[in-house]
Amino acid sequence: MSSSMRSVLSVGRRRRRTGDQVTGGRPLTRAMMFLILAFGAAAMLMPFVWLVRSALMTDAQIFINPPQWIPNPVAWENFPDALTAQPFVRYFLNTMIIEVLVVTGTVLTCSLTAFSFARLRWRGRNLVFGLLLTGVMLPYAVTLIPTFVGWAALGALDTFIPLTLPAWFAGAGGGVFNIFLIRQFFLTIPYEMDEAAYIDGANPWQVFTRIVMPLSKPVIVVVTIFTFIGVWNDFLGPLLYLTDSDNFTLALGLATFQSTYTAQWGLLMAASLVVILPIVLLFFVLQRYFVEGVTLTGIKG
Amino acid sequence: MSTATADPVTEATTPPRPAGRRRSRMGRAEARWGVLFAMPAILGFLIFTIGPMVASFIFSLTDWTVGAAPNFIGLGNYQAMVDDPLFWKSLGVTTYYTLAAVPIALVVGFVVAMLVNAGWRRQSMWRTIYYLPTLVPAVASAVLWIWIFNPDSGLFNSVLRALGLPTSNWIYAESTAVPSLIIMSTWGFGNAMVIFLAGLQGVPRHLYEAVALDGGGAWAKFRHVTLPFMTPVIFYNLVTGVIGTFQVFNQAYIMTSGGPNNATLFYIYYLYTQAFTDSQMGYASALAWVLFLIVLVITALLFRNARSWVYYEAGGAR
Structure with missing residues (x-):
């Protein structure tokens, strides 16, 4: 493993912006690529949206069909309720x-x-x-x-x-x-x-x-x-x-x-959010080190 | 990397320092400090790796269950495994999951890394979005996905229903349980992507220009420059990916309890239940050793196979 690891390490060290070498940059191709990129990003964010909206909803609103996307009223009480349960x-x-x-x-x-x-x-x-x-x-x-x-x-x-x-x-x-x-x-x-x-x-x-x-x-x-x-x-x-x-x-x-609390999704999502948030905040504060670190270690903890 | 100081691994093959009273006394002091400083790791390795390894092997040769005296039964546990349908089931489930999850993460990770790297103005924003899911702690991720997979009001079925499409029972049906967990694991491909992204920065730009001069298009650039230069990174992601997915546990424990009908009986989960639910410490230790052998063999095969397709720059890693 060490030989491949070392090559990853040395490769990561050369920090140079080299974008746009592969594609010719034709407008239509660029537009297509942008669409895929944006669509993929939306898909990645979807579970987060679902997490946050559920964390802010009352049980009554969570089970409405078709699903509601905007919490109304915003059930802030889920957080104190979950954290004291x-x-x-x-x-x-x-x-x-x-x-x-x-x-x-x-x-x-x-x-x-x-x-x-x-x-x-x-x-x-x-x-x-x-x-x-x-x-x-x-x-x-x-x-x-x-x-x-x-x-x-x-x-x-x-x-x-x-x-x-x-x-x-x-x-x-x-x-x-x-x-x-x-x-x-x-x-x-x-x-x-x-x-x-x-x-x-x-x-x-x-x-x-x-x-x-x-x-x-x-x-x-x-x-x-x-x-x-x-x-x-x-x-x-x-x-x-x-x-x-x-x-x-x-x-x-x-x-x-x-x-x-198997079926209390509002509380469960509120608690999950509280566990996730510190790590995400840590990431945004120390982003530079994170990217360096992932490149170096290649493995999440 | 080896600019200022020579690598000690190669240094070790050179003869020892010139003798002489002063030097050798210094050398002896240095050696004492060296051993002292390395002591935590040496002791840790003996206490937490070698010791348990030996103990685990000895356990695996006994019929030890908690609360009863162990008897030496030779390779009995290993023989019992051959006739244990759950052992084979867990091996099958784990292999199935690994064979799907790892290639998907590699391909998606590679493609997205190339897309993100295509010279956008907000490259770091895209990278962050795709990387974000890997930050979610495993337990929180499991709880979130249980809710996403919820057949009545979960995200997936709600959307499918709204679109008038057929819904699924996701992790609650035998045939869809593992595919569901594969979808969930794909959400975390950001790790592989970030490593690919780092690799892409190291592909020499002038080679693209050379291909362009020869009239090669985007595909030729990818096929003859990007891909060969990325093979070490692909290989690294492949090996770590396989070793990692072969040891999944959390999803099975938190989300499915190995069910339904053992559909998600991952190897480590089976081992865990044998050891800590059924107290079969002897049998579980044997399971652990078989896993070790499997991981060793897979890694060895991957490394052997790597010679035929992994490209190392001359004077590089090898």
């Missing part, structure tokens, strides 16, 4: 606790490891790095059961420990990819900078914190974003490890909300 504020706080622990652990340990692989020499380094990379191939199902059994034996079920502690060991699992990504970035920083610092008597920790990390903000932001989204979206982890509803995350809470 189950303790969504609690779910949000739980999610954020896990986010902080996982993102901090992942960024810290993955970049530390990447620094070791990219800029320090030690025997067996490349062998270890190669071994870690093979972990990418492993389906998560293989380690799922023993890991669960292990946490159960340690009495850690229904705590955040199984969901957060692995992040402090370079993410474990998906972490390998972060290490790879950060290492690739570190390799582009001139080694002369490290050497100058070593001559001045710095140790590797100081080189890491004072020189390499400050220069690596783009890749750190990318890893942070995608780790954050990964945690926000994770369903299987919380499903396995959390049983008391006081400990639920937003994703797990929304899923149980769905199975409890």
